[in-house]
Amino acid sequence: MSDETRNEQQRDEQQRSEERKQHEPKRGEALRKAWGLMGETARGVVSRIRWLVYAPRGRRVMGGFIVTGVVAGVVAAQPVCTIEPGEVGVRVNRLTGSVSELPEGWSLLVPHVHRLSRYSLKDQTFRPERSARATGPAPFQSMEGLSIGIEVNIRYVLDPGKIGALSARLPENVGEDIVEPLIDGVLRRHFAQHSVREIFSTHRVRIQKDLTEELAPLLAADGVLLRSVTLGNVDLPAQYRAGMETLLAEELNTEKMRYTLELKDKQVKQSALEAEADKVRREKAAEAAGSEEIIAAKAKAEAMRHILPFKEKEIEQRRLEAEAAKVSRLTLATAEADAHRIQAAGEADARRKIAESDAYRLEITGKASSEQLARDAELISRNPLLIQKTLADKLSDKIQVIIAPPQSGGFIAGNLLGPAGSAPSAALATTGAPGGEE
Amino acid sequence: MLATLVAIALVVQDQAPLRASPQDSSPRQATLWQGEWLEVRGERQGFLQVYDHRRERPGYVRATQVRVYSLDETSVPRLQAVMEFVKETPGAEALGIGHAAALLRAAKASQVGPEFFAALGTMADRLARRATSNRTNDTALAAHLDVAASYGVKLLGFEREGRTRVCYDGEAFRRVLALGGGAESRLQAALSLTRPECIDPALGPVELHALHTWRRSVLEQVDASALPPYLANRLHLRRAEVEATLAYQFSRRGEPQRGSEAAERSVDVLARVSKAELAEEDREAYAVAAVRVGASRAASAHDTPPPSSGPRLAWTPGQPGETCLRLEEAGDGRRVLFERCTYGLVWPASSRRSAQGTAVTVAVQMLEGWTELWVFHQEDGEWRLDTLAPGAVEPSLGYVELAGFSPDGSRILVTREVVSEGRVKSSFQVLKRDTLAPERSAGRPEAIGSFQRWSSADWRERTVSLR
Numbered sequence: 072m073s074d075e076t077r078n079e080q081q082r083d084e085q086q087r088s089e090e091r092k093q094h095e096p097k098r099g100e101a102l103r104k105a106w107g108l109m110g111e112t113a114r115g116v117v118s119r120i121r122w123l124v125y126a127p128r129g130r131r132v133m134g135g136f137i138v139t140g141v142v143a144g145v146v147a148a149q150p151v152c153t154i155e156p157g158e159v160g161v162r163v164n165r166l167t168g169s170v171s172e173l174p175e176g177w178s179l180l181v182p183h184v185h186r187l188s189r190y191s192l193k194d195q196t197f198r199p200e201r202s203a204r205a206t207g208p209a210p211f212q213s214m215e216g217l218s219i220g221i222e223v224n225i226r227y228v229l230d231p232g233k234i235g236a237l238s239a240r241l242p243e244n245v246g247e248d249i250v251e252p253l254i255d256g257v258l259r260r261h262f263a264q265h266s267v268r269e270i271f272s273t274h275r276v277r278i279q280k281d282l283t284e285e286l287a288p289l290l291a292a293d294g295v296l297l298r299s300v301t302l303g304n305v306d307l308p309a310q311y312r313a314g315m316e317t318l319l320a321e322e323l324n325t326e327k328m329r330y331t332l333e334l335k336d337k338q339v340k341q342s343a344l345e346a347e348a349d350k351v352r353r354e355k356a357a358e359a360a361g362s363e364e365i366i367a368a369k370a371k372a373e374a375m376r377h378i379l380p381f382k383e384k385e386i387e388q389r390r391l392e393a394e395a396a397k398v399s400r401l402t403l404a405t406a407e408a409d410a411h412r413i414q415a416a417g418e419a420d421a422r423r424k425i426a427e428s429d430a431y432r433l434e435i436t437g438k439a440s441s442e443q444l445a446r447d448a449e450l451i452s453r454n455p456l457l458i459q460k461t462l463a464d465k466l467s468d469k470i471q472v473i474i475a476p477p478q479s480g481g482f483i484a485g486n487l488l489g490p491a492g493s494a495p496s497a498a499l500a501t502t503g504a505p506g507g508e509e
Numbered sequence: 510m511l512a513t514l515v516a517i518a519l520v521v522q523d524q525a526p527l528r529a530s531p532q533d534s535s536p537r538q539a540t541l542w543q544g545e546w547l548e549v550r551g552e553r554q555g556f557l558q559v560y561d562h563r564r565e566r567p568g569y570v571r572a573t574q575v576r577v578y579s580l581d582e583t584s585v586p587r588l589q590a591v592m593e594f595v596k597e598t599p600g601a602e603a604l605g606i607g608h609a610a611a612l613l614r615a616a617k618a619s620q621v622g623p624e625f626f627a628a629l630g631t632m633a634d635r636l637a638r639r640a641t642s643n644r645t646n647d648t649a650l651a652a653h654l655d656v657a658a659s660y661g662v663k664l665l666g667f668e669r670e671g672r673t674r675v676c677y678d679g680e681a682f683r684r685v686l687a688l689g690g691g692a693e694s695r696l697q698a699a700l701s702l703t704r705p706e707c708i709d710p711a712l713g714p715v716e717l718h719a720l721h722t723w724r725r726s727v728l729e730q731v732d733a734s735a736l737p738p739y740l741a742n743r744l745h746l747r748r749a750e751v752e753a754t755l756a757y758q759f760s761r762r763g764e765p766q767r768g769s770e771a772a773e774r775s776v777d778v779l780a781r782v783s784k785a786e787l788a789e790e791d792r793e794a795y796a797v798a799a800v801r802v803g804a805s806r807a808a809s810a811h812d813t814p815p816p817s818s819g820p821r822l823a824w825t826p827g828q829p830g831e832t833c834l835r836l837e838e839a840g841d842g843r844r845v846l847f848e849r850c851t852y853g854l855v856w857p858a859s860s861r862r863s864a865q866g867t868a869v870t871v872a873v874q875m876l877e878g879w880t881e882l883w884v885f886h887q888e889d890g891e892w893r894l895d896t897l898a899p900g901a902v903e904p905s906l907g908y909v910e911l912a913g914f915s916p917d918g919s920r921i922l923v924t925r926e927v928v929s930e931g932r933v934k935s936s937f938q939v940l941k942r943d944t945l946a947p948e949r950s951a952g953r954p955e956a957i958g959s960f961q962r963w964s965s966a967d968w969r970e971r972t973v974s975l976r
Contacts, residue, residue, distance in 0.1 A: 366830030
C-alpha cells in the first residue's frame with residue numbers, strides 16, 4: 072500500500088470524529104421535543120376517541136369507518152372464488168383437512184380457512200425450448216456425445232378423476248414442477264441411447280413410440296394422461312449436419328438405385344406379363360381363327376355331303392345311260408348281224424337261183440348250142456366259107472381283119488384246112504369302129 | 510448410284526443383242542428385252558457403249574435398238590409421251606414400265622401425280638393378265654415379267670381351279686387412291702385392287718374377313734355419281750359382291766345386325782345397276798354378282814311371327830359354330846318332329862310353310878356363296894328332311910330359293926342359280942313334294958305356266974333371280 076493512500080484514510084477518520092463531537096448536544100434536545108409531541112398526540116387521540124364514542128357526530132363518523140373497514144376487508148379477503156370452464160378447483164379446509172372439488176362457477180372460500188388450488192383440465196403441451204437447438208442452452212446428447220437440438224412436442228392432460236386424491240401431494244403448477252422435469256429426464260435418457268443418425272432418420276418412429284410407452288405409465292402415476300409425443304425438427308451441429316446430409320444423400324442414391332432396380336425388375340415382370348398376355352391373346356386369336364376355319368371346313372364338307380347324292384345319282388345316271396347305250400348298240404349290232412345274215416342267206420339263195428338258172432340256161436344253151444352246132448354243121452357243110460367268117464369274128468372285135476381273096480390261090484388258114492381248091496374265093500373285109508362288122 | 514447417271518438408254522426392241530465390241534459380228538453377250546435400263550458411256554461406230562447394271566456387264570448395243578434419255582427435267586415430256594402411247598398397247602408393258610421408272614427418276618416430285626401411277630398400274634395389271642392367259646406363243650412373256658420385277662413391280666401367283674393366276678399387288682393403284690386423281694382412274698384402281706379372282710385361296714376366314722372389310726373401304730373411296738353409267742355399273746357390281754360376302758361373314762361372326770345391313774346394301778347396290786347401260790363384257794359379271802347377292806339375300810329377311818298352329822321351326826346352338834334345327838309342333842306340347850344340326854348358317858327368317866302344313870322350308874347358307882334349301886316334308890305320317898343344293902357341282906357359288914307351293918301343297922317351286930364352269934345357269938323348277946324330283950324345269954319362269962301361276966308374291970318381291 073502506498074503512503075498517499077494511508078494519509079487519505081487518516082484524514083477521513085479525523086474528519087468523522089470532529090463531526091461526532093459537534094452533534095452530541097443537539098440529540099438531547101431533539102429527544103425532549105419528541106417526548107412532548109408524543110404526549111400531545113396521546114392526549115389528542117384520547118379526546119378524539121371520547122368524541123367518537125360520546126358525540127353523535129363522532130358515532131356517525133365511527134360507523135362510517137367501520138363500514139368502510141368491513142367492505143375493504145371483504146374486498147381484500149375475497150371469500151368467493153370463480154372456477155373457469157376447463158378448470159377444476161380443489162378446496163382444502165385447513166382446520167379439518169377435508170378436500171372438496173369445486174365445479175365450474177362460483178364457490179365460497181373462507182379466508183384463512185380454505186385454501187383453493189386450480190388445475191386446468193385443458194390439453195397442455197410441453198415444448199422444451201431450451202433443447203430445440205443444438206447451440207441452445209440445454210441441448211440433448213446423442214449416444215456419440217454430440218449435442219443435438221430436437222423439437223419435441225408432448226401433449227398431456229390432467230386426469231380429472233384423480234385430481235382430488237392427488238391435490239394433497241401435487242404442487243399447484245403440475246406442469247412445471249412434475250411433468251416437465253420428468254419428461255425432460257426421460258427424453259434425455261432415450262436420446263442418449265440412440266445415435267444421431269438413428270434419431271435423425273432411421274429410428275425416429277421407434278423412438279417416438281418408445282417415448283410414448285415409457286412416459287405414459289410414469290405420468291399416469293401422477294394423474295397425468297399422455298396424449299401424444301411428437302418429434303419435430305432435429306437440429307444437428309452444422310458440420311455434422313453437412314456430413315450427415317451427404318451420407319444421407321448417398322444412402323438416398325443407394326435407395327434410389329434400389330428402387331430403380333426394383334422398378335426395372337417390375338418393368339421386366341410387366342413386359343413378361345404383357346408378352347404372356349399377348350401370347351395368350353394371340354393363342355386365343357389363333358384358336359378362334361382355327362375354330363372358324365374348322366367350322367368353315369365342316370360347313371363345306373356338309374355342303375359336299377349334300378352334293379354327293381346328286382353326284383352319285385349323276386354317276387348312276389351316266390352308268391345307266393352307258394348301259395342303255397351298250398344295250399342299244401348290242402341290239403343294233405345284232406340287228407345288223409341278223410340283217411347281214413339274212414342278206415347273206417338271201418344272196419346265197421339268189422346265187423343258187425342264179426346258178427340254177429345258169430345251169431338251166433347252160434343246159435338249154437348247150438342244147439341250143441348243140442342244135443345250133445348241128446344246124447351250123449349242116450350250114451357249114453353247105454357253106455364252108457362260114458368258118459373263115461366265124462374265125463375272124465372270134466379273133467377280136469378290135470382287130471380289123473381283112474380277108475383278102477387268096478392271091479396265091481389259097482386261104483389264109485389254108486394250112487389248117489388244107490388246100491381247098493374247091494372253096495369259093497371270097498373277099499371279106501372288116502373295117503370301121505369296134506363292133507362294126509361288115 | 511442411278512441418280513448420278515448422265516444418260517440412260519431404254520431398250521425398245523425385244524431380243525436386242527448386247528455385243529462385246531461395236532460390230533455385228535462380235536459375240537452376243539446377252540439378250541436384251543424391251544424396257545431394260547442401260548447406262549450410256551459412249552458411242553462408237555453406230556453402237557452405244559453401255560453398262561448393264563442388272564447383269565453387271567458392259568457391252569455395245571445398236572443405237573437404233575434403244576432410246577437415250579438424260580435423267581433430268583428435259584426428258585420428262587418425251588418420257589411422258591412414250592408412256593402415254595404404250596399405256597394401252599398390248600405387249601409393250603415392260604417398255605412402258607421401264608419408261609415409267611425413268612420418268613419417276615427424272616421428274617420432280619410435284620410432276621408425278623395420280624395419272625402417272627394410274628398408267629403404271631394399268632400396264633402392270635395388263636402384264637399380269639397377259640401372264641395369266643395361257644398363250645403358248647408369247648415367248649417374251651417371261652423376260653418381260655423379269656424386267657417388270659427388276660423395277661419393283663410385284664406380281665403374285667396363285668393356284669386357282671387348277672391353273673396359275675398372276676395378279677398385280679396393286680401398289681401403284683393404292684397410290685392413285687391416296688393421291689386423288691380422276692373418278693375413272695380411281696374406279697380402275699379400286700376395281701383392280703378388289704378383284705375377286707386375285708384373292709389368295711389359302712387365306713383363312715379371319716384374314717378373309719379383314720380383306721373383305723378392306724375391299725369395302727376401297728370401293729367406298731370411289732364416287733359413282735362422277736362416272737359414266739357403264740363404269741358406274743362396274744362399281745355397283747363389285748360393291749354388291751363385297752357386301753354380299755360381308756353379309757355372310759358378319760352373321761357368321763355373331764354380328765347379325767351388321768350382316769343384315771350388308772345384305773340390304775348388297776341388294777340395294779345391285780338394284781342400282783342400269784341394265785340398259787350394261788356393257789356386253791359386264792353381263793357375265795352381273796349374273797355372277799346377282800348369284801352372290803341371291804346367296805346372301807336371306808340375311809336381310811326380317812323375322813316373321815311363328816305360326817299359331819302346325820309345325821314350326823326352332824333353333825338352338827349346338828357345338829361351337831353349329832346350329833341345331835328342330836321342327837316341333839305348335840302349342841304347349843312342343844313335340845319334336847325332326848331335328849338336325851348343321852355347321853351352315855341357318856336363316857330362320859326365310860322359313861316358309863305350305864298352306865296344308867305338310868312342308869316347311871328354310872334356307873341354310875353353307876358357304877359365303879352357297880345357299881341350300883332344306884325341305885322338311887311329311888310322308889306317311891313321318892317327317893323327313895331333304896336338302897336341295899344349287900347344283901351337282903363343287904360347292905362354290907350358287908343358291909336355291911323357294912318360289913312358292915302349289916295350292917294343293919303337292920308341288921314345290923324353286924329357283925336354282927349356280928356358277929358352273931364359269932357360267933351362270935339359272936333354272937326355275939316345279940318339284941314334286943314327296944320325291945323332290947323336278948317335274949318341270951326351264952331357264953325362264955315364263956316358260957312354265959304353273960310356275961307363273963303358283964309362284965308367291967313374297968318370292969317375287971325379294972328374289973334377285975328375276976333380274
